[in-house]
Amino acid sequence: MLGFVNILLGGIAYGFVLFLMAGGLSITLGLMGFANMAHAALAMVGGYTAALLIGKAGWPFLAAVVMAGLTAALTGAILERTLFRRLYQASELEQVLLTIGVVYAAIAAATYLVGPEQMAIAVPAWLDGNLRIGPVDLNRYRLFLIVTGLVLLVSLVGLIEHTTFGAKIRAAVFNRRMTASCGIDVDKLYALAFALGSALAGIGGALSVKLLGLDPNFPIKFLTELLIVVSVGGLGSLRGTFLAAMLFGIIDVVGKYLLPEIGAFIIYATALALLTVRPQGLVGRPR
Amino acid sequence: MIARIVIVAAAMFAACISARADDRPLKIGWLMSYTGPGAAAGAASDAAIEVFFKTFGKSVAGRKIEIIRRDTTGPAPDVARRLAQELIVGEKVDFLAGMDYTPNTMAVAPLSTSAKVPLLIVNSATSGILAKHPFAVRFGFTTTEMAQQLATYASKQQFKSVYTFVHEYEPGLDAEAMFIREFKAAGGAIAGSVRAPLKATDFSAYIQRIKDANPDAVFVFMAAGELPPIFLRQFKEAGLDPAKIIGIGDITDESSLPAAGDAALGVVTAFHYTQTHESVANSEFARTYKSIAPDRPLNFMPVVAYDVLKAIYQVVEAQKGELNPDRTMELLKQTKFESPRGPISIDPATRDIVQTVYFRKVEKRDGQIVNVEFASTPDVKDPGSAR
Numbered sequence A: 001m002l003g004f005v006n007i008l009l010g011g012i013a014y015g016f017v018l019f020l021m022a023g024g025l026s027i028t029l030g031l032m033g034f035a036n037m038a039h040a041a042l043a044m045v046g047g048y049t050a051a052l053l054i055g056k057a058g059w060p061f062l063a064a065v066v067m068a069g070l071t072a073a074l075t076g077a078i079l080e081r082t083l084f085r086r087l088y089q090a091s092e093l094e095q096v097l098l099t100i101g102v103v104y105a106a107i108a109a110a111t112y113l114v115g116p117e118q119m120a121i122a123v124p125a126w127l128d129g130n131l132r133i134g135p136v137d138l139n140r141y142r143l144f145l146i147v148t149g150l151v152l153l154v155s156l157v158g159l160i161e162h163t164t165f166g167a168k169i170r171a172a173v174f175n176r177r178m179t180a181s182c183g184i185d186v187d188k189l190y191a192l193a194f195a196l197g198s199a200l201a202g203i204g205g206a207l208s209v210k211l212l213g214l215d216p217n218f219p220i221k222f223l224t225e226l227l228i229v230v231s232v233g234g235l236g237s238l239r240g241t242f243l244a245a246m247l248f249g250i251i252d253v254v255g256k257y258l259l260p261e262i263g264a265f266i267i268y269a270t271a272l273a274l275l276t277v278r279p280q281g282l283v284g285r286p287r
Numbered sequence B: 001m002i003a004r005i006v007i008v009a010a011a012m013f014a015a016c017i018s019a020r021a022d023d024r025p026l027k028i029g030w031l032m033s034y035t036g037p038g039a040a041a042g043a044a045s046d047a048a049i050e051v052f053f054k055t056f057g058k059s060v061a062g063r064k065i066e067i068i069r070r071d072t073t074g075p076a077p078d079v080a081r082r083l084a085q086e087l088i089v090g091e092k093v094d095f096l097a098g099m100d101y102t103p104n105t106m107a108v109a110p111l112s113t114s115a116k117v118p119l120l121i122v123n124s125a126t127s128g129i130l131a132k133h134p135f136a137v138r139f140g141f142t143t144t145e146m147a148q149q150l151a152t153y154a155s156k157q158q159f160k161s162v163y164t165f166v167h168e169y170e171p172g173l174d175a176e177a178m179f180i181r182e183f184k185a186a187g188g189a190i191a192g193s194v195r196a197p198l199k200a201t202d203f204s205a206y207i208q209r210i211k212d213a214n215p216d217a218v219f220v221f222m223a224a225g226e227l228p229p230i231f232l233r234q235f236k237e238a239g240l241d242p243a244k245i246i247g248i249g250d251i252t253d254e255s256s257l258p259a260a261g262d263a264a265l266g267v268v269t270a271f272h273y274t275q276t277h278e279s280v281a282n283s284e285f286a287r288t289y290k291s292i293a294p295d296r297p298l299n300f301m302p303v304v305a306y307d308v309l310k311a312i313y314q315v316v317e318a319q320k321g322e323l324n325p326d327r328t329m330e331l332l333k334q335t336k337f338e339s340p341r342g343p344i345s346i347d348p349a350t351r352d353i354v355q356t357v358y359f360r361k362v363e364k365r366d367g368q369i370v371n372v373e374f375a376s377t378p379d380v381k382d383p384g385s386a387r
Helices: A002-031 A039-055 A061-082 A092-113 A140-162 A164-174 A176-181 A186-212 A223-233 A238-258 A263-277 B002-021 B036-056 B077-089 B102-115 B143-156 B170-185 B204-213 B227-237 B257-264 B280-292 B300-318 B325-333
Strands: A130-133 A136-139 B026-032 B063-071 B095-098 B119-121 B136-138 B161-167 B189-196 B217-221 B245-248 B268-271 B336-339 B342-346 B353-365 B368-380
Touching (some): A002 A039, A002 A136, A002 A140, A002 A164, A002 A223, A002 A238, A002 B204, A039 A092, A061 A186, A130 A140, A136 A140, A140 A186, A140 A238, A164 A176, A164 A186, A186 B227, A223 A238, A223 A263, A238 A263, A238 B204, B026 B036, B026 B077, B026 B300, B036 B280, B036 B300, B063 B077, B077 B095, B095 B102, B095 B300, B102 B119, B102 B136, B119 B300, B136 B325, B143 B170, B143 B245, B143 B268, B143 B368, B161 B170, B161 B204, B170 B189, B170 B217, B227 B257, B300 B325, B300 B336
Parallel strands (some): B026 B063, B026 B095, B095 B119, B119 B136, B161 B189, B161 B217, B217 B245
Antiparallel strands (some): A130 A136, B268 B353, B336 B342, B342 B353, B353 B368
8 A cells, every 4th residue: 555655656756757848848839839849859958957067067956957947948049039930830740840850959969069878967965865754755856846846837827827928928829910910029929938938848857857867869768758748738738738747647657567567558558548539638629 | 383293193102002001901890879879889889999999009910900880870770781781792891890789780690691791799688699690709798697697696695585677678588587597496586577668767666566575686687878877766766775686787887877876886786897897907998998088987888899809800810811701700719818807708609708797786986886896707608598
């Protein structure tokens, strides 16, 4: 029984890792409708920034994570201004081709600049080890991920659904020309939203390194999972992304625990079944 | 004008002369992954080539050594096969060498057989892949020989029950089957077995199963690379003692050991090479390697690559540069020298490596996390597959 509680907690923590990385994708792919395969590459930028700042420059952990978000935001903004912006009106296939090209360029760049080896990240003592509450051993770092994930979820939902900025983005996605004719600078708005999505990718990447590791193939390894989470959650819905991340985190870990022989396959089967029944995703509106 | 013609003619003449000196270079087709998940191995093997040139020079028996590198891009048998074909037909290579992943080796070996081009294998740890290919020689190791050694070790340690955890692919299944067979034969009990897909990055579910079974020890084999440190960290985070792990050396391979950090302390592994191995050959190799690639971790990969080049060097020298494939194979079967890993030779019957297997424990020395040898078994051969 206690083992099962631990497994459940492990699943929830894994779900939060998925949410931290997929949250930004939910904005660029889900909300803005841009088929952004390069999202995990921006997460890698964040991961390397944090790992190098902590390892080589001796930065404190939290400052390095914030800097990882800023660096990824800047990288995302530069890519958006120079490349992606031209393809907002293009077909999804063209967007996929361009962004997947960016992924391969990022893998080659990381191999060249940092080397192909696995990168370690050091966390401060207060995040290391276990916290014992009654009979349950809780890993401090996983708890930290859960708290950070919740804070991000609440602030993002607030930002998108309850501020003018969020209302403008939603309006621009719904009808770009109409929004522009209301005097809103859609171009600038998109750049900001993309930078926000990239910042989240960077933070998610930096926080996931301890659990998932980091090497130049990072963007390819997690792309499928992130796309599944965003599409099953429902395009354009942060709540949906969160629900899907929790669902897959828990299903993946519990499935591997109970049925290790087929455990790794279960999340794909679930995704297939869910998308067959609800093509618009858990929370999404039919398009 | 005339002066210019004279200069051009002189330059052409000089080019002819130098071309004559190189008219029969010794061509070695070098197949490794330089991109993709195994890129670290490719980069390490390049450093080994440099160490070799620095130690032995760039020519042997009057023939200039030319290494033609090709990138197999990871476990990609179709790519490896195409590249090997180009090397044999287009470049007319004298040797094929390198080879990291077993599937790549399986795709290249039939070509080496039909073209009679000796194939010197650096890694590819699956048992029994040489039998059908008389021109293939392996210098690495097999997971079965390590698993057999660890089963003996586990029973000597009086472990009653052991849980097995392996990566789900050929070398992993080989290792699991051999460990279970040998440990049961020695009177031990298997507390349970679980296999993880190569793609999995979260191991908490498997670790919880291990925790539920509460075994005396856990036998672990995972492909070297980015995943073992993640597994080791999650193992410790789950409140389990790393000292319970007995595994094949890939899991504490020196290139990923720093990423595991303290979570690896106490892990016992069996392997063919240890960075801290105490011998003159190893310290000389390590010194040259550090001078060439100061930032690159020194692990088994460059050592085996270096041994492969040394074996080629010896057989070319023995034939005074005039190579005959059958004679080359005869000589390769007699290979025997002191490698940085310890004494090695080739078993003439199987063309597989015969070497010392070391038992090592992960310790902290001068602030560095390293493997430290504490026991060894000499002259270990591949025991074949237990499946």
